[in-house]
Amino acid sequence: MKVYIETYGCALNKGDSYIMMTLLRERGHEIVKELDEADTIILNTCAVRLETEERMKQRIKELKKLNKKLIVAGCFAGAEPAAVISLAPEASLIGPQSVEKVVEVVESDEKKIILEGEKPLITPKVFEGKIAIIPIADGCAGDCNFCITKLARRKLRSYPPHLIVSAVEEAVRKGAVEIELAAQDSAAYGLDLGGIKLSDLVNKVVDVEGDFMIRIGMMTPELAMRDLDGLIEVLKNKKVFKFVHLPVQSGDDNVLKLMNRKYTVEEYKELVREIRKKIPMVNITTDIIIGHPGEDEEAFKNTLELMKELKFERIHLAMYSIRPNTRSASMKQVPDQIKKIRMQIANKLYEELAYEIHNEYVGSVSKVITTELGRKGSVIGRTLNYIPVVIRDEVELGKWVEVEITEASFFDLRGRLVSLPVQATH
Known part of the structure; x- marks a missing residue:
């Protein structure tokens, strides 16, 4: 079959799409980039916010009109299957924790609804550009009162370390220079495996040979606290971006209680x-x-x-x-x-x-690794602490360069090449 996959939402959702691509390609199906080339359409949805859900509903209506096999995957399918079925009664559904069943659903002549799967045993062998998204876990250990994702990804499921390391080795071998370890809550990694923590996993990944950088995904504050010493040590490693994503959600203790967050503002400040x-x-x-x-x-x-x-x-x-x-x-x-x-x-x-x-960066020289193409012929790189830098000069992707920062916006830095390439940081 020729399969078109359209993805919305977080890095974990993108990682799920790469897993589906991997499984379908291994089975002999072709992943196509254009809708009109496809026999089958997979819409990998997000439902984190109301406006996102409305966009998903609109997109389902549009795709349904094409009269092709439609599979709705992702968090909207997992959290609100009845809403999806009412919009597209003929569509098959795959929950975000059953992406490993994608081949079965694509090849079936009948409508399938599979919202929960087994323990994940597949990591992606597909990535785009110089950035590889490697899911390390889905589901979380929390129970926030505002969160619909918990309804879609009900169980914490950590991927075994050897599968993650193998996926990283393959991505690096194929030219990835940024490895994004993605999860709903990275700090929850290993709670269901017994004994292993996120820092243990990162230590295994940094041992992979090659010139690449690791970006650790979002962590809940209370579980980051559980492994704080280990996390600080891995952040010191030359192969790890000095970047930490710690959602606080509110600066008020009463609101945090109403959200069912498991820390106080003072505890969060102390962590930072x-x-x-x-x-x-x-x-x-x-x-x-x-x-x-x-x-x-x-x-x-x-x-x-x-x-x-x-x-x-x-x-x-x-x-x-x-x-x-x-x-x-x-x-x-x-x-x-x-x-x-x-x-x-x-x-x-x-x-x-x-x-x-x-x-504060303007006038300084930063070491930057180039990872993406920007607009109007620019290239985007990342500093060691993961701030995006727009480079107007011609430069190859996947290289370490030195950039003089000439401008700043609230969103990024802009600069010009001082030299290229420079020696890797490790």
Whole structure:
């Protein structure tokens, strides 16, 4: 069959698509890049936010009109299968924890609905460009009141270390220079395997031969605390980006309780202080939800104060949206107009803070690894602490270069080549 796969959502979803591509290719099916070439369409969906879900619904309606075999995969299929079936009664469904069943569903002449699978035993052998996304686990150990993803990925399932190492070896052999270890919660890795932790896994991955960098995926603060010493040690390794994604979600203890987050604001601050003390150049990125139920003016102010105090390089800000079948949906809601105003205020503050941080790099020379093509002939690289750098000069992907930073925005740095290539950092 000729199969077209369209993917939305997080790195883990992208990793799932690469797993499906791997399995289908091994079976002899062809992955095509254009819709009109396909016999079968797989839509790998996201449902994390209301506007994302609406986009998924619209896309299902559009694809259904093509009269081709349609398979809806991913978190929307897993969390709200009835909604998917009402939109496309003939479509097959694959939950995000049953991607290993993709061949069975593609080859079946009948409609299939498989929402839960077995322990994952396959890692991707497909990647695009110079970045390889390697899923290390899906599901999580938390139970946040606002989260619909928990309904789609119900069980924590960690991939065995030898499979992850094998996938990394293959990706590096094929030319990947950035390895993204992806999970719903990377710090939960190994809780279901007994004895092994995320830091143990990263130590195995850094031993893979080759010139590449590892990006550790998002971690919940409470589980990062569980393995803090180990994480700090692996962050010191030359093959690991000095980058930590620690979603705080709110700067107010009462809101954190209503969210069912398992830490206090002070505990989060202490975690950040400890990492920054041991890894001075570390880039700590966070997520914040604006307007969650229970967020009054004081709680919102506390969140702004946390942003000012901790000065994150990047913040993924999201306005709270009701997700079906979650506990937060049944709480008293913050009016939309208030949420919108708060979102504007938070965004403005974030842009000011991020620009201030990035502006400190102007005039300096940074070692950068080139990973992606940008717009208008530019190339995008990453500093050792994972800040994106736009390079206007002609430069090959997958190389270490020295770049003089000439401009900054709140989102990235811009610069010109000083020399290329430079010796790898390891």
